[in-house]
Amino acid sequence: MFVSTPRTEASILHADLDSFYASVEQRDDSSLRGRPVIVGGGVVLAASYEAKAFGIRTPMNGRDALRLCPQAVVVHPRFSAYSDASKAVFEIFRDTTPLVEGISIDEAFLDVGGLRRIAGPAADIGQRLRERVRDEVGLPITVGIASTKFLAKVASAVAKPDGLLLVPPGGELKFLHPLPVERLCGVGAVTARKLHDHGIRTIGEMADVGETVLVSMLGGGAGRHLHDLSWARDPRPVHVGRRRRSIGSQRALGRRPKSAEDIDAIVVGIVERLGKRLRAAHRVSRTVVLRMRFDDFTRATRSHTLYESTARNDAILGVARRLVAGATPMIGERGLTLIGLSLTNLENDDAVQLALPFDADANGALDVTIDSLRDRFGTAAVTRAVLLGRDQGMVVPMLPD
Structure with missing residues (x-):
């Protein structure tokens, strides 16, 4: 890098x-x-x-x-x-x-x-x-x-x-301070409302209230971060070749009720896509994060960290299913409109200590074989039975992992 x-x-x-x-x-x-x-x-x-x-x-x-x-x-x-x-x-x-x-x-x-x-x-x-x-x-x-x-x-x-x-150079604050607070990275609708409620509408007004006030309003991390940005402080250099710290995929479900089988099929499809991306990038993940959005537009996340990093679909899917099962009461009460998974704690697959192969497919050879078939003959060449006849949504293009 x-x-x-x-x-x-x-x-x-x-x-x-x-x-x-x-x-x-x-x-x-x-x-x-x-x-x-x-x-x-x-x-x-x-x-x-x-x-x-x-x-x-x-x-x-x-x-x-x-x-x-x-x-x-x-x-x-x-x-x-x-x-x-x-x-x-x-x-x-x-x-x-x-x-x-x-x-x-x-x-x-x-x-x-x-x-x-x-x-x-x-x-x-x-x-x-x-x-x-x-x-x-x-x-x-x-x-x-x-x-x-x-x-x-x-x-x-x-x-x-x-x-x-x-x-x-030298004109940073003159340019920045008249702009609305929404121009700052990290100021979404909720944060903007909090700032507006305190009479803070421009970045200059945010800078003037000071770090202590922002921390009391927004919390330590967000307050300090936004205070630095309001004074144009950003030491980050341009990185070349930096790899992703996480990969993820999500699916909007609309407001129609979804059965447990429908949700499970969507999770299976997401895991299939993410697992293939992991293996293509020669990476492994240790933490699975479930992201949900509900009918009232609120959101919730659940996560689980594995004992060892993996790129195997079955291991990732097992964790994802347990996370969804734990959130089932919440889903039933509030209605699910979006579901997504993220894989974090990523490492290169050649930097992980190998575990003993206690089962026949410990190294994920089946997943790799299916990946190669799909690469050669198309993504529909081999499909899980649970996904037959189901729309898995669009796969948008992205930068290499």
Whole structure:
């Protein structure tokens, strides 16, 4: 893993493709350009800026979105096209600088601090990057430039769509303090309400109240974190090659009642996907986290840590089923609208001490064999009986694990 050197100059870029899925659809179908476009059906996966002007956001219910904008065009997602576009854009990122930290398939941090002599100032590099993405891939992209990752990301959000914004060294607080508190990473709806209740609406007002007050309002970790951000303090460098600390997948269920068998089948499908991702990345996990959302929009998590790390589907599924069983009374009372699993405490599979093979498939050979069959003949080549005839939802593209 490579790490960029922290800098005082404005040399960190946050490059973020604009309404990525919708922009790809408008690129590939000229009849969609300039029109409100919704990608997805039951749930809005992406919306063009023409659709966002009507208040459409992700992950809004599709029916609600069409009530806001009846003339919107709904298109089915084409994930292979989005993956291809992402790969092309990341090739441009890496051709710009070797210091690229991917955040998702449509955004990344780039450190260009060492390129001034050969490529010019960061603003020029950012503008050329935007032009290349537009000319070579056909997509709009916004670039924020600052001395820290946090400020660069805020700058790109302010500059959207299809813009470029440089926060000059020494001008960080002048740029940051007039912005609403919602611009800070970690300020969601609940935190924003708490701040508003105390008369704090701008980042500058948050900075003025001081760390002690924020800690008393929001707790130690969140209070200190937001106080640092309000004063533009973010020492994180750009990391290259840093591996994920967790992987996860979730499935929205809607408000229709789900039987225990339906929920179990969804959990099985999620474990199948996550287990394959683990093995493909040559990693193992020790902790399984169950995430749930209920009819009243509240959420709950449950977790269990295994005695030893694993990438075996049966071991992960056993833990997941026990977690779901323990939450069954809560699910029955409050209704389940979303279920997800995360695998954390990840390690490389070659760094784990091997256990004695007390059973015939202790090393997960069956899982590996099924993975290879699916890679060769398609994901439906081998399917668990419990999943036959069941919709397992969409598998969205993502950065490599």
